[in-house]
Amino acid sequence: MHSPQEEPCPICKKEVFEWGKFRNVLYTKDQSSWLKDNFSFGNKTKVRRCLSCENIQIFLE
Numbered sequence: 515m516h517s518p519q520e521e522p523c524p525i526c527k528k529e530v531f532e533w534g535k536f537r538n539v540l541y542t543k544d545q546s547s548w549l550k551d552n553f554s555f556g557n558k559t560k561v562r563r564c565l566s567c568e569n570i571q572i573f574l575e
């Protein structure tokens with residue numbers, strides 16, 4: 515199956531990326547209760563930064 519992580523940048527269609535991770539990022543849904551709907555992801559993320567337009571895409575591993 516073709517991985518979305520191998521797709522070109524959705525913004526500028528280029529394919530030159532830098533890969534990294536977020537550390538200790540806390541994600542919270544808009545208009546959600548803090549206790550119920552937040553979770554953190556750090557080690558489970560792969561972050562793809564487009565070197566052409568600086569768009570960032572986050573993938574969970």
Ligand SMILES: [Zn+2]
Nearest residue numbers: 523526564567
């Ligand atoms: Zn781009």
